[in-house]
Amino acid sequence: xxxxxxxxxxxxxxxxxxxxxxxxxxxxxxxxxxxxxxxxxxxxxxxxxxxxxxxxxxxxxxxxxxxxxxxxxxxxxxxxxxxxxxxxxxxxxxxxxxxxxxxxxxxxxxxxxxxxxxxxxxxxxxxxxxxxxxxxxxxxxxxxxxxxxxxxxxxxxxxxxxxxxxxxxxxxxxxxxxxxxxxxxxxxxxxxxxxxxxxxxxxxxxxxxxxxxxxxxxxxxxxxxxxxxxxxxxxxxxxxxxxxxxxxxxxxxxxxxxxxxxxxxxxxxxxxxxxxxxxxxxxxxxxxxxxxxxxxxxxxxxxxxxxxxxxxxxxxxxxxxxxxxxxxxxxxxxxxxxxxxxxxxxxxxxxxxxxxxxxx
Amino acid sequence: xxxxxxxxxxxxxxxxxxxxxxxxxxxxxxxxxxxxxxxxxxxxxxxxxxxxxxxxxxxxxxxxxxxxxxxxxxxxxxxxxxxxxxxxxxxxxxxxxxxxxxxxxxxxxxxxxxxxxxxxxxxxxxxxxxxxxxxxxxxxxxxxxxxxxxxxxxxxxxxxxxxxxxxxxxxxxxxxxxxxxxxxxxxxxxxxxxxxxxxxxxxxxxxxxxxxxxxxxxxxxxxxxxxxxxxxxxxxxxxxxxxxxxxxxxxxxxxxxxxxxxxxxxxxxxxxxxxxxxxxxxxxxxxxxxxxxxxxxxxxxxxxxxxxxxxxxxxxxxxxxxxxxxxxxxxxxxxxxxxxxxxxxxxxxxxxxxxxxxxx
Numbered sequence: 066x067x068x069x070x071x072x073x074x075x076x077x078x079x080x081x082x083x084x085x086x087x088x089x090x091x092x093x094x095x096x097x098x099x100x101x102x103x104x105x106x107x108x109x110x111x112x113x114x115x116x117x118x119x120x121x122x123x124x125x126x127x128x129x130x131x132x133x134x135x136x137x138x139x140x141x142x143x144x145x146x147x148x149x150x151x152x153x154x155x156x157x158x159x160x161x162x163x164x165x166x167x168x169x170x171x172x173x174x175x176x177x178x179x180x181x182x183x184x185x186x187x188x189x190x191x192x193x194x195x196x197x198x199x200x201x202x203x204x205x206x207x208x209x210x211x212x213x214x215x216x217x218x219x220x221x222x223x224x225x226x227x228x229x230x231x232x233x234x235x236x237x238x239x240x241x242x243x244x245x246x247x248x249x250x251x252x253x254x255x256x257x258x259x260x261x262x263x264x265x266x267x268x269x270x271x272x273x274x275x276x277x278x279x280x281x282x283x284x285x286x287x288x289x290x291x292x293x294x295x296x297x298x299x300x301x302x303x304x305x306x307x308x309x310x311x312x313x314x315x316x317x318x319x320x321x322x323x324x325x326x327x328x329x330x331x332x333x334x335x336x337x338x339x340x341x342x343x344x345x346x347x348x349x350x351x352x353x354x355x356x357x358x359x360x361x362x363x364x365x366x367x368x369x370x371x372x373x374x375x376x377x378x379x380x381x382x383x384x385x386x387x388x389x390x391x392x393x394x395x396x397x398x399x400x401x402x403x404x405x406x407x408x409x410x411x412x413x414x415x416x417x418x419x420x421x422x423x424x425x
Numbered sequence: 426x427x428x429x430x431x432x433x434x435x436x437x438x439x440x441x442x443x444x445x446x447x448x449x450x451x452x453x454x455x456x457x458x459x460x461x462x463x464x465x466x467x468x469x470x471x472x473x474x475x476x477x478x479x480x481x482x483x484x485x486x487x488x489x490x491x492x493x494x495x496x497x498x499x500x501x502x503x504x505x506x507x508x509x510x511x512x513x514x515x516x517x518x519x520x521x522x523x524x525x526x527x528x529x530x531x532x533x534x535x536x537x538x539x540x541x542x543x544x545x546x547x548x549x550x551x552x553x554x555x556x557x558x559x560x561x562x563x564x565x566x567x568x569x570x571x572x573x574x575x576x577x578x579x580x581x582x583x584x585x586x587x588x589x590x591x592x593x594x595x596x597x598x599x600x601x602x603x604x605x606x607x608x609x610x611x612x613x614x615x616x617x618x619x620x621x622x623x624x625x626x627x628x629x630x631x632x633x634x635x636x637x638x639x640x641x642x643x644x645x646x647x648x649x650x651x652x653x654x655x656x657x658x659x660x661x662x663x664x665x666x667x668x669x670x671x672x673x674x675x676x677x678x679x680x681x682x683x684x685x686x687x688x689x690x691x692x693x694x695x696x697x698x699x700x701x702x703x704x705x706x707x708x709x710x711x712x713x714x715x716x717x718x719x720x721x722x723x724x725x726x727x728x729x730x731x732x733x734x735x736x737x738x739x740x741x742x743x744x745x746x747x748x749x750x751x752x753x754x755x756x757x758x759x760x761x762x763x764x765x766x767x768x769x770x771x772x773x774x775x776x777x778x779x780x781x782x783x784x785x
Binding site: 146155212399 | 431432436438439440443446447451473475478480482484485486487489491493495498500502504505506509510512513514515516518519520522524526527528529530531536538539542569570571572574575595597598601605751752753754755756757759760761762763764765766767
């Protein structure tokens with residue numbers, strides 16, 4: 066499968082990505098992705114943006130998330146199937162591509178299951194740095210599934226969170242999270258309900274998987290000055306916040322046209338005021354206005370985040386020499402002669418390599 | 426890279442696909458894809474359909490083409506960059522995926538550059554079987570680029586075409602086509618213009634690459650009873666037929682909402698009458714009404730065609746044992762414990778296989 070043709074595509078499998086993240090370090094990857102995210106969000110108007118294309122079924126959703134600037138195109142394939150864990154499969158699986166806008170050549174094919182967890186955590190932390198109180202130290206983490214460790218580490222290292230209050234309807238998920246956080250230095254409290262977890266928290270992160278209009282966070286749970294990082298409500302019919310929670314504070318979103326369809330604000334009228342996060346990062350709009358304000362990041366995951374994460378992972382893979390080259394598209398001697406591939410043998414017979422210069 | 430996990434994805438590279446097509450035979454593949462296409466078009470209402478998502482740039486276009494039925498989801502990535510051949514690259518490069526609707530697991534990742542040429546030819550022939558005069562023997566082939574051999578072979582084997590009249594603005598492309606058709610038994614005439622090529626033809630196939638509103642076929646070139654297979658006009662600003670050619674006959678399309686944006690009928694009002702091909706194949710609408718009628722298949726390429734082609738290629742690959750299994754998504758012992766992949770070594774150390782039963 067190895068090839069050195071100019072049309073060859075760098076491929077990062079799921080095991081290779083895990084190796085890459087282990088070698089660079091999880092915190093370094095999250096912080097690096099957050100840097101790439103900030104750089105890309107600051108040039109927001111340069112991107113050709115569209116809401117993702119979703120295919121819904123009774124069991125879940127499969128989405129394609131394309132985006133491009135003048136030189137690079139990317140897309141992500143991602144599913145969301147809450148009942149997958151009952152079959153031993155991940156709720157979310159993903160992969161994606163970086164391609165050259167000038168020629169359409171696919172340059173990188175990468176796993177994005179692990180990377181989505183990293184970039185979602187990086188995005189949450191980037192938003193919280195702009196929106197949460199700077200003295201935030203305690204975070205409630207409601208939903209202790211596959212992405213929860215990444216949120217915990219992102220907030221520890223990028224925000225200075227020192228204590229977590231955990232809740233999940235599945236105690237085994239919480240036990241798994243507690244075990245995985247061993248040795249991180251985070252102080253962990255297991256709570257009996259979402260309301261108990263939110264008590265005393267500076268930041269409340271919700272990252273639940275059920276595809277329902279759930280009410281994980283009610284108005285009674287919200288204290289003045291709280292930042293709510295609502296990650297799990299991310300497709301039509303899947304919400305986590307009571308509508309009044311959204312009305313209690315200032316709501317920030319990634320890309321309003323998509324969030325109005327998919328985010329917690331799908332419960333509210335189309336003219337409900339929200340601020341796009343890039344405007345806060347660029348200093349065009351205020352973030353938090355005072356210490357007692359409630360801020361909500363109604364996160365759904367936008368294609369630009371995968372664009373940034375794919376760029377980071379490509380650069381890291383090239384730096385570390387991880388991944389391999391694959392022939393996803395054919396290498397043609399004459400590009401108008403596609404038919405010629407049917408005349409070539411499948412693999413060249415093994416023979417001594419010719420001297421350099423002997424091959425055109 | 427090999428894996429046997431339930432999440433593993435069958436991967437067909439460009440060289441492996443060429444090997445598959447060589448082993449099965451080009452005609453067999455085109456005929457097989459045409460059969461899969463007909464089966465899928467006959468159950469048209471079962472598909473969740475949408476127009477493709479296109480990202481346009483000065484040099485070309487990159488598109489995603491998703492579609493799904495109740496059990497299988499597919500998408501294709503495809504570019505169209507007419508000036509690529511000047512750089513030694515293909516105008517069109519493509520790959521695609523089949524996934525399980527119930528879980529979102531990607532089941533097949535396949536090259537689709539060669540396969541797109543095969544499926545486009547199969548689609549053209551399937552349409553022509555329903556629309557061209559049954560006694561058609563002579564076809565003009567205008568545009569002699571990468572896809573032209575496949576059109577020639579599809580019409581020879583599925584329609585009974587015996588003679589081709591060729592034209593391309595690049596004489597080298599025509600010479601390449603003539604050389605590739607040697608030994609097929611097709612009688613070939615090289616023409617000095619599109620008009621000369623169309624003279625005496627029963628079917629006129631246009632498959633040109635320029636992203637312009639071109640006028641490859643004018644009303645004066647159209648004879649009574651002709652079938653026009655217009656393949657190259659397939660995105661906004663890219664047409665091949667003079668508008669009056671469309672008004673001269675009955676126009677058939679794949680999926681009207683997409684063709685009105687991308688096909689030759691983009692030149693005409695939104696209420697211009699067209700018939701979707703699936704209705705003809707299903708016997709719900711007439712095709713050709715009389716021998717002197719002019720019929721036009723305004724083909725743009727629809728996601729269902731890639732769905733059918735991917736299904737055919739998957740079945741052929743499994744039959745022949747072509748392709749390999751890759752780990753595009755992670756195989757997790759506990760799907761809620763994605764974080765655990767960061768604790769595992771990249772590859773298990775080589776050691777004697779444990780006795781069966783010794784592993785949970």
